[in-house]
Amino acid sequence: xxxxxxxxxxxxxxxxxxxxxxxxxxxxxxxxxxxxxxxxxxxxxxxxxxxxxxxxxxxxxxxxxxxxxxxxxxxxxxxxxxxxxxxxxxxxxxxxxxxxxxxxxxxxxxxxxxxxxxxxxxxxxxxxxxxxxxxxxxxxxxxxxxxxxxxxxxxxxxxxxxxxxxxxxxxxxxxxxxxxxxxxxxxxxxxxxxxxxxxxxxxxxxxxxxxxxxxxxxxxxxxxxxxxxxxxxxxxxxxxxxxxxxxxxxxxxxxxxxxxxxxxxxxxxxxxxxxxxxxxxxxxxxxxxxxxxxxxxxxxxxxxxxxxxxxxxxxxxxxxxxxxxxxxxxxxxxxxxxxxxxxxxxxxxxxxxxxxxxxxxxxxxxxxxxxxxxxxxxxxxxxxxxxxxxxxxxxxxxxxxxxxxxxxxxxxxxxxxxxxxxxxxxx
Amino acid sequence: xxxxxxxxxxxxxxxxxxxxxxxxxxxxxxxxxxxxxxxxxxxxxxxxxxxxxxxxxxxxxxxxxxxxxxxxxxxxxxxxxxxxxxxxxxxxxxxxxxxxxxxxxxxxxxxxxxxxxxxxxxxxxxxxxxxxxxxxxxxxxxxxxxxxxxxxxxxxxxxxxxxxxxxxxxxxxxxxxxxxxxxxxxxxxxxxxxxxxxxxxxxxxxxxxxxxxxxxxxxxxxxxxxxxxxxxxxxxxxxxxxxxxxxxxxxxxxxxxxxxxxxxxxxxxxxxxxxxxxxxxxxxxxxxxxxxxxxxxxxxxxxxxxxxxxxxxxxxxxxxxxxxxxxxxxxxxxxxxxxxxxxxxxxxxxxxxxxxxxxxxxxxxxxxxxxxxxxxxxxxxxxxxxxxxxxxxxxxxxxxxxxxxxxxxxxxxxxxxxxxxxxxxxx
Numbered sequence: 001x002x003x004x005x006x007x008x009x010x011x012x013x014x015x016x017x018x019x020x021x022x023x024x025x026x027x028x029x030x031x032x033x034x035x036x037x038x039x040x041x042x043x044x045x046x047x048x049x050x051x052x053x054x055x056x057x058x059x060x061x062x063x064x065x066x067x068x069x070x071x072x073x074x075x076x077x078x079x080x081x082x083x084x085x086x087x088x089x090x091x092x093x094x095x096x097x098x099x100x101x102x103x104x105x106x107x108x109x110x111x112x113x114x115x116x117x118x119x120x121x122x123x124x125x126x127x128x129x130x131x132x133x134x135x136x137x138x139x140x141x142x143x144x145x146x147x148x149x150x151x152x153x154x155x156x157x158x159x160x161x162x163x164x165x166x167x168x169x170x171x172x173x174x175x176x177x178x179x180x181x182x183x184x185x186x187x188x189x190x191x192x193x194x195x196x197x198x199x200x201x202x203x204x205x206x207x208x209x210x211x212x213x214x215x216x217x218x219x220x221x222x223x224x225x226x227x228x229x230x231x232x233x234x235x236x237x238x239x240x241x242x243x244x245x246x247x248x249x250x251x252x253x254x255x256x257x258x259x260x261x262x263x264x265x266x267x268x269x270x271x272x273x274x275x276x277x278x279x280x281x282x283x284x285x286x287x288x289x290x291x292x293x294x295x296x297x298x299x300x301x302x303x304x305x306x307x308x309x310x311x312x313x314x315x316x317x318x319x320x321x322x323x324x325x326x327x328x329x330x331x332x333x334x335x336x337x338x339x340x341x342x343x344x345x346x347x348x349x350x351x352x353x354x355x356x357x358x359x360x361x362x363x364x365x366x367x368x369x370x371x372x373x374x375x376x377x378x379x380x381x382x383x384x385x386x387x388x389x390x391x392x393x394x395x396x397x398x399x400x401x402x403x404x405x406x407x408x409x410x411x412x413x414x415x416x417x418x419x420x421x422x423x424x425x426x427x
Numbered sequence: 428x429x430x431x432x433x434x435x436x437x438x439x440x441x442x443x444x445x446x447x448x449x450x451x452x453x454x455x456x457x458x459x460x461x462x463x464x465x466x467x468x469x470x471x472x473x474x475x476x477x478x479x480x481x482x483x484x485x486x487x488x489x490x491x492x493x494x495x496x497x498x499x500x501x502x503x504x505x506x507x508x509x510x511x512x513x514x515x516x517x518x519x520x521x522x523x524x525x526x527x528x529x530x531x532x533x534x535x536x537x538x539x540x541x542x543x544x545x546x547x548x549x550x551x552x553x554x555x556x557x558x559x560x561x562x563x564x565x566x567x568x569x570x571x572x573x574x575x576x577x578x579x580x581x582x583x584x585x586x587x588x589x590x591x592x593x594x595x596x597x598x599x600x601x602x603x604x605x606x607x608x609x610x611x612x613x614x615x616x617x618x619x620x621x622x623x624x625x626x627x628x629x630x631x632x633x634x635x636x637x638x639x640x641x642x643x644x645x646x647x648x649x650x651x652x653x654x655x656x657x658x659x660x661x662x663x664x665x666x667x668x669x670x671x672x673x674x675x676x677x678x679x680x681x682x683x684x685x686x687x688x689x690x691x692x693x694x695x696x697x698x699x700x701x702x703x704x705x706x707x708x709x710x711x712x713x714x715x716x717x718x719x720x721x722x723x724x725x726x727x728x729x730x731x732x733x734x735x736x737x738x739x740x741x742x743x744x745x746x747x748x749x750x751x752x753x754x755x756x757x758x759x760x761x762x763x764x765x766x767x768x769x770x771x772x773x774x775x776x777x778x779x780x781x782x783x784x785x786x787x788x789x790x791x792x793x794x795x796x797x798x799x800x801x802x803x804x805x806x807x808x809x810x811x812x813x814x815x816x817x818x819x820x821x822x823x824x825x826x827x828x829x830x831x832x833x834x835x836x837x838x839x840x841x842x843x844x845x846x847x848x849x850x851x852x853x854x
Contacts, residue, residue, distance in 0.1 A: 013522050013725065016510060019479035023527045024537065027476050043789040045766040045796035045814065049454050052446035052556055053480060053542055075502030078546045083443060095440050100450045105813050107799060110451065115480055119505045129479055144799035247779035248786040298440065339472040352674035359675040362470040369472035372534060372571035386532050387472065
């Protein structure tokens, strides 16, 4: 084996921009995150589903508006179909729920974890292929569903080691803005445009939003004042959700923040976004109620209230790095530990016996590594150390007597084969 | 909620041909299979990695030959790059190993489980998006690596409940054919073409292969005789591997079958395919040694021996259905069991107490379902039954005294809150 260097800087030997090669060390980081999501979703009684990676482009054009259609990996397949890599999961979810909901108890509590694709400029926390955790509750119109979903999102953050001082859930209510628009004489057909202006208020330069709001007959200060000091009781939905979260001990993680609107046109009621407290990164997660979407997707055939959120893996990975407690928790979970016992062959003529022992142990669920060709004893023991094995078992001419070495304490004992098997097989 | 019917037969509300919608019931079947693969890979000390779903098309054109380039989902991205959805994983693996191998102990024992995409005619056991399990050993040239890999493949089948009478591993050796070609005066530059003819021998009509073989100066019978009665010791590699498998108690699963060649040009030594014994389905798995590939992919910068196999999820799903023992094992693993305890609210005014209890239990890792809105007691208890809960816990005005009902025995006990928490939290 020789290791040249030039190929590593050669674009031909790299993943595409915004795509990731995950060698086992990086993959383990992802697994840690995905396992946490899955564990919390199961605690909440959610079940997993999955959609195709490629969908008819129509599915996305029909639904969302916003900037999504411009970010598609869109192409014609060999059968001349206009298809796209999925940029998000809600459109596919709508289809699957619409065709399959009769097979399931309501409300549906479904989650999904898998790749999504958006052609955006790659930067910190933003990739072209990323993994998204989607959780949705369908068939329940009440605020109990919104609260359950918010609690799930908060507990995903807590599971990763984040505290109140690390993140905040900014909850808003689109109905409040629609009422505001009506009260200020904005015609219904311009209501979505008005929401878009509110959505961009934090990102647009003040003179730009002032100009946009003027076209609705509003002063910018008027709107920012309303956001800074929302009247008590302005969102009865939020008040109910807050009570439900308070009963769960989770109300300190949320705040009413009417500046949150969410870009996509299909949201209908409560919406929310999770941010790091310093607000130095993009949103960690976002979601909300989308009661009309299933009906839109099925041309009115199926009507079902729904609420959901998505959480990507890219921003949260940065947040874990930035938060000492979350990082420590992750690193503790990642301790190398790829096998329980490394078999070490001290006498080449005992190879068959060693392989037989490996089979017995593996059949019983023990994670076993074996030397694939003959090498020096010291090299084999070094390997046992590096792969994080709990034990090394040295098989020599004394077989079926075996030397069992604890890699943690460095202590060795010579024990008979039967005893080794008994000690290693989990009971 | 209304359930129209027309949308279900409308193509707009279906996944693309060869792609799958996996509602939770179907997803659970996939999870069963993927968990089995993962479990066995871990027993063998393999670690997981992952590649991008989209790669530069060059990666596939450079490497393989065969029919793969005609089956690509290939397109230009918004940056005018010629890209393809990954049809297989070995090309990406080569790149990642070439750039990262210095970070890892040799031999590398790496596996991957994820979607692949091929534009083929969808039929039984063949989809356009399928999940592939890839296992590879890199950095070990000896037959010990081939045997370890074959044992892993066999144990994946055994883990799923398949026996000797259900499947067979047909092992072949490309070196045998290269020697055969040399001995029969076939020039080196035509050797790959000769291998392609052998590869198609089972599928081509006899007169077609006779004609093809005549162009190499060979009679068809001559070749089929050689396959039917391979001379003893014709593949020393196979003999070593067989001995290693015998020591592991796995030699009954393999047979030397020189008709196996594998389509792709990059294989160099031992190759194998797993078939159902009736040979009524496509190959369940296939693989072999590809010692030259890493060097080819890096223009000679990194040279590393390698052997690997891939196993798809589509054929094996059919095989599980067809094999009573495998099916029974799967169904037993799939028993519905999405939550440990369903909280049932008998008195609406106790909702906060119920939510607080749900939080306590979930924080301790218990899987808990709660009613999201108020509904009748009977309806809530029916839900507890359907979601496969172990217990229903009825919270009423007697709280903190709670009625705990076992869903299996139908027995109810009234116990205090503290006792409930103690009993439900896993120790």
